[in-house]
Amino acid sequence: MKIICIGRNYVEHARELGNDLPEEPIFFMKPDSSLLRNNDPFYIPDWTKDLHHEIELVIKINRIGKNIEKRFAHRYYDDIGLGIDFTARDVQEQLRKKGLPWEKAKAFDSSAVISTNFLSKSIFPDDESIQFKLNINGKPVQEGDSGLMIFGFDEIIAHVSKYVTLKIGDLIYTGTPAGVGPVQIGDRLEGYLENKKLLDFEVK
Numbered sequence: 001m002k003i004i005c006i007g008r009n010y011v012e013h014a015r016e017l018g019n020d021l022p023e024e025p026i027f028f029m030k031p032d033s034s035l036l037r038n039n040d041p042f043y044i045p046d047w048t049k050d051l052h053h054e055i056e057l058v059i060k061i062n063r064i065g066k067n068i069e070k071r072f073a074h075r076y077y078d079d080i081g082l083g084i085d086f087t088a089r090d091v092q093e094q095l096r097k098k099g100l101p102w103e104k105a106k107a108f109d110s111s112a113v114i115s116t117n118f119l120s121k122s123i124f125p126d127d128e129s130i131q132f133k134l135n136i137n138g139k140p141v142q143e144g145d146s147g148l149m150i151f152g153f154d155e156i157i158a159h160v161s162k163y164v165t166l167k168i169g170d171l172i173y174t175g176t177p178a179g180v181g182p183v184q185i186g187d188r189l190e191g192y193l194e195n196k197k198l199l200d201f202e203v204k
Contacts, residue, residue, distance in 0.1 A: 002170045003030040003112050005056075005085055006156055009149050009175025016178050025151045025159045028102065034112040039201040042110055044185060048088035053183050054176035055134035055142045055191055058083040059153055060118055061170040068161040073154035076166065079118035082132060082191040082198045083173050086111040087180075114171065115191065115198035124194075127153060134199075135190045136183065144177035151175075 007026040036042055044051050059077040068076060085106070092105035124130055130146040146152070151159070156174060160166065183189070183203045191199030 001032055002164070002167070003032065003034060003173065004028075004160055004164070004170065005030060005106070005112075005173040006151070006175040009151055009156075010144070010177045011148070011150065012178035013176055013180065016180070021150065025156050027156075027160055028106060030107040030112045033109050034107055036110040036113045036201075038116055039199065041202045041204045042086065042113065042183075042189075043204050044183070045088070045108060048091055050088065050090040051183055052087045052089045052180050053134060053136070053141070053189065054085040054087055054180050055132065055144065056083050056085055056173045056176050057081075057130060057132055057144070057146060057193075058114060058118075059157075059172050059174065061157075061166045061172070062168060064165065064167050065157075065161050066165045068158050068166070070154050070158040073157035076157055077153065077172075078121055080121050080124070080130065080193065081115040081118035082193050083115065083171070084113035084134070084189070084191065084199065085173055085176060086113065086183075089182075112171075112173070113199065113201070115193075117196075117198055119193060119196065119198075130194065132191070132193050134179075135192070136187050138188075138190075141181060142177055142179035146174075148177065149175060
């Protein structure tokens with residue numbers, strides 16, 4: 001099982017971090033040890049002083065595929081969930097300045113929070129208008145709409161499958177909207193897909 005993450009997939013998020021807009025999907029991977037399931041608490045690593053939340057829609061691959069055409073990509077997922085791509089922003093900036101890979105900042109243990117429940121895509125009348133949000137301590141900090149993604153689900157699947165064979169159970173984190181920011185010990189994070197709460201856990 002692979003965890004594939006899409007970067008810079010919302011215009012305002014790319015701008016808030018001072019990044020150029022991509023011409024094609026940017027993707028990186030996390031190991032399975034990065035998954036944090038069952039709303040278990042997240043423990044901030046002691047090697048970062050600036051740990052950021054990034055709420056994302058997650059699609060779960062349901063069949064094996066390679067070089068998938070965009071027009072057929074919708075056949076390769078049935079379910080949509082929520083995830084958080086935790087990012088050690090201070091470490092990421094150090095690595096970027098040196099032109100080094102981001103794995104230490106992105107792929108560490110428990111950095112990929114995943115919702116226990118996924119929702120069937122059939123319940124959404126339009127996959128280009130799926131609403132989601134993240135609250136911290138009861139206050140909204142990120143609000144997203146799949147219609148604002150630079151690259152939609154089908155385009156992401158088609159692009160990634162040119163380079164990497166997709167397999168059953170693979171997870172694709174589809175990018176985060178604007179509003180990323182730090183979390184602190186004691187914070188309670190709640191993630192909503194439309195009006196359904198799929199994430200609810202504490203930071204320790």
